[in-house]
Amino acid sequence: MDLLELNKFMVLLWKNFILKRRQFFTMVAEIILTLLFAGTLLLTRTFTVIRKNGPYNYSRQPVDELPAFLGRVPYPGLWELAFVPSKSVVVRTIIEAVKRDLHYNFKVQGFPSERDFEDYVKQGNNSQRVMVAFVFDHEFKNSYDPLPLQAKYYLRFRSVQRNKYIDFDRPRSWQTGDLFPTPPSVGPRNEQDADGGSPGYFSEGFLVMQHALDKAIMRYHDLTAAQALLGDVNVFVQRFPYPEYYHDYFFNFLGILIPLVILFIFSMNHFTLVQSLVWEKENRLKHIQFLSGVYILAYWLSALLWDFIIFSASCCLLLGVFKYCQLDLFLAEYHFLDTMLIFMLYGWAAIPLMYLLSFLFTRGTSAYIKLVLFNYLSGIFSLLIDSIFEFENSHSMPNATRNFMLHLLLVFPNYNLAKCITYYTTFHQMKKWCSLKQDVAFLPCDKENTTKSIYSLEEKMIGKYLVIMSITGFTCLFLAFFWESILWKLRTFFNRYAYFGIYKTFKKKDLSKELSGDSEDEDVENERKRILEQPQVSLSSAVLVKELTKIYFKCPVILAVRNISIAIQRGDCFGLLGFNGAGKTTTFQMLTGEETATSGEVFLDGFCITKDLWKVKSRIGYCPQTDALLEYMTGREIMTMYARLWGISESQIQLYVNSWLNLLQLEPHADKIIRTYSGGCKRRLSTAIALMGKPTVILLDEPSTGMDPVARRLLWAAVTRARESGKAIVITSHRTEECDAFCTRLAIMVKGKFMCLGSPQHLKNKFGNIYTLKIKVKIDTPEHKLEDLKFFITTTFPGSVLKQENQGNLNYYIPSKDNSWAKVFGILEEAKDQFSLEDYSISQITLEQVFLTFANPENREMNV
Numbered sequence: 001m002d003l004l005e006l007n008k009f010m011v012l013l014w015k016n017f018i019l020k021r022r023q024f025f026t027m028v029a030e031i032i033l034t035l036l037f038a039g040t041l042l043l044t045r046t047f048t049v050i051r052k053n054g055p056y057n058y059s060r061q062p063v064d065e066l067p068a069f070l071g072r073v074p075y076p077g078l079w080e081l082a083f084v085p086s087k088s089v090v091v092r093t094i095i096e097a098v099k100r101d102l103h104y105n106f107k108v109q110g111f112p113s114e115r116d117f118e119d120y121v122k123q124g125n126n127s128q129r130v131m132v133a134f135v136f137d138h139e140f141k142n143s144y145d146p147l148p149l150q151a152k153y154y155l156r157f158r159s160v161q162r163n164k165y166i167d168f169d170r171p172r173s174w175q176t177g178d179l180f181p182t183p184p185s186v187g188p189r190n191e192q193d194a195d196g197g198s199p200g201y202f203s204e205g206f207l208v209m210q211h212a213l214d215k216a217i218m219r220y221h222d223l224t225a226a227q228a229l230l231g232d233v234n235v236f237v238q239r240f241p242y243p244e245y246y247h248d249y250f251f252n253f254l255g256i257l258i259p260l261v262i263l264f265i266f267s268m269n270h271f272t273l274v275q276s277l278v279w280e281k282e283n284r285l286k287h288i289q290f291l292s293g294v295y296i297l298a299y300w301l302s303a304l305l306w307d308f309i310i311f312s313a314s315c316c317l318l319l320g321v322f323k324y325c326q327l328d329l330f331l332a333e334y335h336f337l338d339t340m341l342i343f344m345l346y347g348w349a350a351i352p353l354m355y356l357l358s359f360l361f362t363r364g365t366s367a368y369i370k371l372v373l374f375n376y377l378s379g380i381f382s383l384l385i386d387s388i389f390e391f392e393n394s395h396s397m398p399n400a401t402r403n404f405m406l407h408l409l410l411v412f413p414n415y416n417l418a419k420c421i422t423y424y425t426t427f428h429q430m431k432k433w434c435s436l437k438q439d440v441a442f443l444p445c446d447k448e449n450t451t452k453s454i455y456s457l458e459e460k461m462i463g464k465y466l467v468i469m470s471i472t473g474f475t476c477l478f479l480a481f482f483w484e485s486i487l488w489k490l491r492t493f494f495n496r497y498a499y500f501g502i503y504k505t506f507k508k509k510d511l512s513k514e515l516s517g518d519s520e521d522e523d524v525e526n527e528r529k530r531i532l533e534q535p536q537v538s539l540s541s542a543v544l545v546k547e548l549t550k551i552y553f554k555c556p557v558i559l560a561v562r563n564i565s566i567a568i569q570r571g572d573c574f575g576l577l578g579f580n581g582a583g584k585t586t587t588f589q590m591l592t593g594e595e596t597a598t599s600g601e602v603f604l605d606g607f608c609i610t611k612d613l614w615k616v617k618s619r620i621g622y623c624p625q626t627d628a629l630l631e632y633m634t635g636r637e638i639m640t641m642y643a644r645l646w647g648i649s650e651s652q653i654q655l656y657v658n659s660w661l662n663l664l665q666l667e668p669h670a671d672k673i674i675r676t677y678s679g680g681c682k683r684r685l686s687t688a689i690a691l692m693g694k695p696t697v698i699l700l701d702e703p704s705t706g707m708d709p710v711a712r713r714l715l716w717a718a719v720t721r722a723r724e725s726g727k728a729i730v731i732t733s734h735r736t737e738e739c740d741a742f743c744t745r746l747a748i749m750v751k752g753k754f755m756c757l758g759s760p761q762h763l764k765n766k767f768g769n770i771y772t773l774k775i776k777v778k779i780d781t782p783e784h785k786l787e788d789l790k791f792f793i794t795t796t797f798p799g800s801v802l803k804q805e806n807q808g809n810l811n812y813y814i815p816s817k818d819n820s821w822a823k824v825f826g827i828l829e830e831a832k833d834q835f836s837l838e839d840y841s842i843s844q845i846t847l848e849q850v851f852l853t854f855a856n857p858e859n860r861e862m863n864v
């Protein structure tokens with residue numbers, strides 16, 4: 001970036017600063033909304049208490065008592081004890097002994113293999129009534145084979161929990177993952193339940209069945225020894241007592257609340273940045289800035305730096321809230337730096353992603369609404385999907401699908417941020433507990449875990465997510481630059497080769513007729529030939545348009561500009577006249593590179609627009625049809641900004657801006673906010689912006705719309721001054737008298753085509769071979785006399801046309817051929833008394849009347 005580019009970069013930053021400062025109420029609303037979101041954290045902090053819990057002492061639980069739910073009889077029939085393999089007599093005997101020992105009328109049922117047992121429980125509701133299946137992992141060759149001393153067995157229980165404390169069904173598993181939650185709980189799990197509570201190893205009868213089976217196996221091997229050992233013994237289980245501890249319930253919400261609040265707070269920031277980007281695009285402000293010499297890099301980098309500054313302010317606000325909520329976890333010691341790193345990398349990823357998404361929108365409000373939804377939904381749904389995947393039962397999903405979806409979520413910076421916050425919180429919580437209670441069994445407090453770096457790339461650490469956010473930032477920024485620079489070329493390619501190619505194939509011979517339209521005017525044809533036949537250098541024009549065509553491939557197809565060719569020299573003021581929808585604005589848009597041409601070429605100062613777009617752009621001053629003004633700046637500020645972008649030296653700027661303000665008499669309004677300007681003032685300012693700087697070509701699209709006569713005079717004075725300084729001016733206007741007075745050449749455009757071309761006088765001479773005759777008869781003239789007068793005019797001046805008749809006023813077009821002024825005057829002077837004429841006048845046709853003849857082809861035929 002050279003010094004001039006750096007200067008432009010600083011100007012754009014200054015622009016952003018001014019706009020933000022001026023939109024004070026929007027800024028206050030943003031802060032309030034940010035605080036409202038943060039308020040959920042503050043409220044949760046206020047209403048969640050830090051409670052002293054414990055100490056806990058638990059009572060003994062007898063292991064040989066049957067679970068309570070056995071009181072309910074499964075329909076139909078009895079509770080069942082199943083065993084595998086059924087062919088083993090020993091196993092059957094042992095299970096029968098279990099039944100006797102439990103003093104409960106179980107139906108004992110054997111199955112040849114575990115597979116058979118599974119088939120059985122899958123049928124109907126059979127799984128409901130099987131209390132437990134004892135599966136012996138031993139190969140019995142014969143029915144009477146003994147059980148070896150060392151035997152392995154499994155207990156198989158139904159996955160649906162049955163004890164009375166649970167009122168919902170666990171879908172598939174015993175959720176053993178829940179036993180060691182992240183972050184680990186400070187107190188004991190299910191602190192009120194002496195039997196350990198859910199998932200219910202005790203209350204489901206697991207220990208009872210295991211104990212009964214063990215006793216039966218012992219008795220089978222040595223009855224006497226077993227009797228002696230177990231005779232007077234009762235076995236109990238008892239939970240370890242737990243000391244008094246403090247539970248901060250705020251931490252219960254940490255895992256989900258903090259990521260969500262952060263996400264919502266930062267989303268506010270993204271919405272405003274996207275809205276202002278799309279708004280600049282929608283109102284052509286971005287285009288005008290590019291025309292004033294701003295390059296893509298400076299534009300996007302200045303936006304990035306500014307948005308980062310604003311983002312950092314949101315981060316500081318958030319850290320303030322953390323401090324208030326005593327979330328030392330994020331702030332204590334060097335944790336502050338860790339937290340800032342996470343936030344900054346999030347900003348680095350999320351802001352360029354918003355830039356990239358902004359290309360999808362053309363309207364600021366729709367961008368705002370859709371991105372609000374995208375941000376919130378992507379954040380909430382990615383967290384939701386992730387929590388479902390963390391749940392054990394999601395293992396039923398094929399691994400490849402699961403991994404693919406988890407990798408897909410990494411695209412969203414919101415998801416990465418949430419994961420970082422969750423793991424960061426968990427890691428520091430765990431470290432804290434481990435440093436306090438080395439002996440807590442459920443914490444993985446081994447050295448390997450506690451000395452690990454949080455930035456590690458391993459699972460459940462944040463390294464991976466930080467790396468991904470860094471890559472996302474670079475990628476999105478690169479894609480935004482790339483898209484901005486390639487978009488025009490892509491559109492040109494599609495317009496010229498793809499759509500137009502297909503269109504040509506369909507239209508075949510009709511196409512040239514469609515593009516050339518009616519037979520072409522001689523001057524228009526000569527200009528085309530001159531441009532096509534002469535070498536480009538010898539034309540030495542500031543603007544050279546060669547057979548330019550624009551077709552909008554919509555339904556139906558619109559031929560907006562058809563095959564126009566024109567060469568405009570420096571010092572020329574070329575007027576483009578045409579009715580609404582004639583194609584004037586589209587022509588301007590193609591000249592400025594805002595629209596791509598379907599065919600044909602545009603050269604500015606010898607540079608071809610399709611090859612040197614940016615060189616062409618930096619030579620244009622453009623005043624679009626609708627004002628493209630940064631409405632929260634003052635007139636002086638915006639002019640100073642554009643003067644700086646045009647590279648006017650800093651020492652000259654004040655003088656330079658004042659001279660333009662003076663020229664268009666904008667001084668009284670110079671320090672007012674543009675938003676408060678009248679329509680005419682805005683138009684004057686837009687024109688001044690187009691005229692200032694160092695463009696070679698100035699394009700003014702209906703600049704005098706809404707201006708009063710004084711302002712119009714000022715405008716034309718400024719335009720004439722610019723023209724005399726050697727700039728080429730192209731102007732569209734509906735005011736033909738102005739074009740007549742100020743334009744050196746004119747073209748009248750009808751349905752995308754030039755219908756005539758030449759100096760105003762040439763056009764009047766060519767198309768004005770008629771006079772306008774205005775007659776006023778006396779008020780008391782009888783009706784039949786008026787009719788006689790009409791008959792007299794028609795017969796005396798063959799070919800005359802009555803254009804208007806109103807209360808004794810008659811307007812005629814009469815052919816000038818064979819009718820000299822003297823002749824017409826002579827005839828009317830003689831007829832004055834005969835037809836009671838009060839007054840009459842005869843004049844040459846005006847440019848407006850020439851223009852109007854193109855609205856009505858009949859008149860034109862009469863002229864030509």
Ligand SMILES: Nc1ncnc2c1ncn2[C@@H]1O[C@H](COP(=O)(O)OP(=O)(O)OP(=O)(O)O)[C@@H](O)[C@H]1O
Pocket residue numbers: 552554558559560578579580581582583584585586587625
């Ligand atoms: N983006 C677009 N998509 C489709 N058609 C368009 C688009 N822009 C312009 N047109 C069509 O192209 C034709 C020329 O429009 P253009 O705006 O260039 O006319 P104009 O001469 O500037 O009219 P006005 O004097 O009202 O400004 C019109 O038929 C218009 O409907």
